[in-house]
Amino acid sequence: MQSSKAILYMIFSVIAFSLMNTVVKYLNDFSAYQIVFFRSIGTLFFTLPLLLKYKIPILGNHKKWLLLRGLAGVISLTCFFQSLNYLALGTAVSLRYTSPIFAAVLASVFLKEKIKPIQWLLFLIAFAGVLIIKGFGVNVNSIGLFFVLLSAVFLGLIFVLIRKIGNSEHPLVIINYFMVMAFVFGGIMSINYWKNPNIIEWLLLLSLGVFGYFGQLYLTKAFQSYETNIIAPLKYLEVVFMILIGAFWFGEAYNLWTLLGVFLIMFGLIYNVYLKRSKK
Incomplete structure (x- = not known):
């Protein structure tokens, strides 16, 4: 079933991004x-050789949508990393994953x-679970709040743009646009903020x-395969994975509020998928 494949794709994506957030x-x-600069280098190491190997047109078919997707990606990623200078990681991650709500609103308007x-x-309900887990509402810096909500809005826009592009573009082309733009932007902007990494930090940055x-x-x-609002x-699952990684890697402890938040997130997500499948 197409929906099952799309859901599996998204779960793989969430695991990978959870590991990336842990390194960040x-x-x-x-x-x-x-970080944006090194984030792009490691990905371009994959995308460019694969595009050349399989002779996939690098510029794609819909340059306007690809450029918009790349621009939205650079803005979202940079704003998220900037927010970490003002907010706790948990609060920032939680707030960024209001993006599915923005995505659903934008998809209802532009994709009908x-x-x-x-x-x-x-x-x-799912969003309430995120807030409970990460303790939103305590010492939230207004500048950080602005950055992370702006990141969430543009992340929601990315979901819709990918759905708009659909299967007309190879996934590697879409990713490559984003990473080339991130490479140029991150490289130029990091000149005045450069810190020389040690060997371990080099490996982690490239990872x-x-x-x-x-x-x-x-x-x-995932977004090429099925409806945006499903x-x-x-993406809320990433918060759950971050809790697990935090517990086993950083020694973070669970409490009843955390368990309640996990339950609300899973209930909201699973029941939403059930409702959409029951319509088929």
């Missing part, structure tokens, strides 16, 4: 621009995708692009 958390001494009132309720490549590849495949909310 560890490398918080580096500027957002330098229908959303039931109960689905809006489920989105809110950002590897995790990012697989995350982006499966994200693109696939986008699955």
Whole structure:
């Protein structure tokens, strides 16, 4: 079933992005621009050779939509990394994943995708779970809040643009546009903020692009395969994975509020998918 394949793609994407966020958390001494730069290098290492190997036209068929998707990606990624200078990682990650709500709104306006009132309720339940887990509302810096919400809006726009592009473009072409633009922007902007990495930091910085490549590849495949308002909310799972990684890697502890938040997120997501499948 097409929906099952799309959901599986998104789960793979979420795991990869969770690992990438973990590395970013560890490398918080580096500027957002330098992280964006290295994030792009590691991915371009995959995309450019593959495009050449399979003789895929690098410029694609719909340059306007591809450029818009790339621009939205650079803005979203940079704003998210910038927000980490003002917000706790948990709060920033939680707030950024309001993006499926923005995606659903934009998709209903521009793609005419229908959303039931109960689905809006489920989105809110899932979002409430995110807020409970990460403790939104305590010492939230207004500048950081601005950056992370702007990141979420543009991430939602990315979901819609990928759906708009559909299967008319190869996923590698879409990713490559984003990464080339991130490489140029991140490289130029990081000149005045450059910090020389040690060997371990070099490896970790380059790994950002590897995790990012697989995350982006499966994200693109997911949105090309099925409706935005079904696939986008699955991004909430990244918060759950971050909790697991945090517990086993950084020694973060669970509590009853965390368990309640996980339950609300899973309930909202699973029931939303059930509702859409029951219509088929």
